[in-house]
Amino acid sequence: xxxxxxxxxxxxxxxxxxxxxxxxxxxxxxxxxxxxxxxxxxxxxxxxxxxxxxxxxxxxxxxxxxxxxxxxxxxxxxxxxxxxxxxxxxxxxxxxxxxxxxxxxxxxxxxxxxxxxxxxxxxxxxxxxxxxxxxxxxxxxxxxxxxxxxxxxxxxxxxxxxxxxxxxxxxxxxxxxxxxxxxxxxxxxxxxxxxxxxxxxxxxxxxxxxxxxxxxxxxxxxxxxxxxxxxxxxxxxxxxxxxxxxxxxxxxxxxxxxxxxxxxxxxxxxxxxxxxxxxxxxxxxxxxxxxxxxxxxxxxxxxxxxxxxxxxxxxxxxxxxxxxxxxxxxxxxxxxxxxxxxxxxxxxxxxxxx
Numbered sequence: 352x353x354x355x356x357x358x359x360x361x362x363x364x365x366x367x368x369x370x371x372x373x374x375x376x377x378x379x380x381x382x383x384x385x386x387x388x389x390x391x392x393x394x395x396x397x398x399x400x401x402x403x404x405x406x407x408x409x410x411x412x413x414x415x416x417x418x419x420x421x422x423x424x425x426x427x428x429x430x431x432x433x434x435x436x437x438x439x440x441x442x443x444x445x446x447x448x449x450x451x452x453x454x455x456x457x458x459x460x461x462x463x464x465x466x467x468x469x470x471x472x473x474x475x476x477x478x479x480x481x482x483x484x485x486x487x488x489x490x491x492x493x494x495x496x497x498x499x500x501x502x503x504x505x506x507x508x509x510x511x512x513x514x515x516x517x518x519x520x521x522x523x524x525x526x527x528x529x530x531x532x533x534x535x536x537x538x539x540x541x542x543x544x545x546x547x548x549x550x551x552x553x554x555x556x557x558x559x560x561x562x563x564x565x566x567x568x569x570x571x572x573x574x575x576x577x578x579x580x581x582x583x584x585x586x587x588x589x590x591x592x593x594x595x596x597x598x599x600x601x602x603x604x605x606x607x608x609x610x611x612x613x614x615x616x617x618x619x620x621x622x623x624x625x626x627x628x629x630x631x632x633x634x635x636x637x638x639x640x641x642x643x644x645x646x647x648x649x650x651x652x653x654x655x656x657x658x659x660x661x662x663x664x665x666x667x668x669x670x671x672x673x674x675x676x677x678x679x680x681x682x683x684x685x686x687x688x689x690x691x692x693x694x695x696x697x698x699x700x701x702x703x704x705x
């Protein structure tokens with residue numbers, strides 16, 4: 352109510368020249384609340400306010416208030432670079448949770464600036480000096496998004512700023528981890544243009560998937576396909592095929608069909624060739640075959656009797672578990688090679704031929 356009755360900021364600006372720190376603090380606090388109305392008048396005193404910010408003998412909190420006030424004035428003047436520079440100097444006084452155009456605009460600029468520097472460092476493989484205050488603002492924004500449950504917004508900022516640590520934190524703290532992972536996969540394919548960085552994101556997602564109590568093997572295999580890691584897919588398929596659960600075996604076959612739909616034939620054949628063959632156990636068996644030898648005459652004239660001796664042979668027996676695995680392996684290799692899909696298509700065409 353009192354703020355609505357103020358018609359000029361002249362009195363508060365005059366207090367900035369007073370020697371008492373308490374009067375300066377009072378003036379800065381109230382000017383920050385009135386700057387959106389009286390910024391043209393306050394802009395004439397920017398040098399005085401800047402000198403307060405630069406005065407090291409001045410109280411730290413009051414210096415931050417001075418920086419915030421200058422930042423707001425520059426924002427209304429359209430000088431966003433200077434505005435962001437002073438906002439960084441404002442420290443905690445710059446409230447990222449404040450719902451104003453000023454805060455939203457500077458946050459967007461801070462994130463763009465930070466993302467640009469991070470991308471430059473990644474692409475050039477060189478150390479890029481990033482202002483710790485700028486990084487602090489971005490991290491405060493990420494923490495606020497995660498705390499407020501805005502996980503998709505947090506993931507978008509984290510991906511744009513190449514902060515995989517914050518991306519993992521946003522995913523693991525979300526209410527629906529699997530849904531969040533699926534969203535993140537779509538984002539990485541749609542908005543991450545550089546192949547190397549997209550691989551880093553997908554590698555992180557595979558790690559998070561594998562940490563789940565019930566891993567989504569289908570999504571993991573799709574990520575591994577994009578990463579061109581056939582051995583990882585073959586390992587998962589073998590594990591499912593060797594499982595005692597019939598559902599796991601069916602899941603392996605379903606994964607194979609889904610991978611075939613991507614039409615990456617070279618990758619599919621590589622996965623097929625990496626699936627190990629079933630183990631066989633050698634067992635020694637005896638065949639009752641008599642071998643006869645022709646009688647030979649010894650010097651004494653006696654004729655020795657011919658004896659029949661059994662001939663041992665090696666027979667390979669397959670363990671029942673491996674027999675089941677072998678049957679499933681034959682099916683999945685047919686799917687991965689494309690033969691099963693072709694047969695099913697032909698069967699459909701023949702059955703509907705008129």
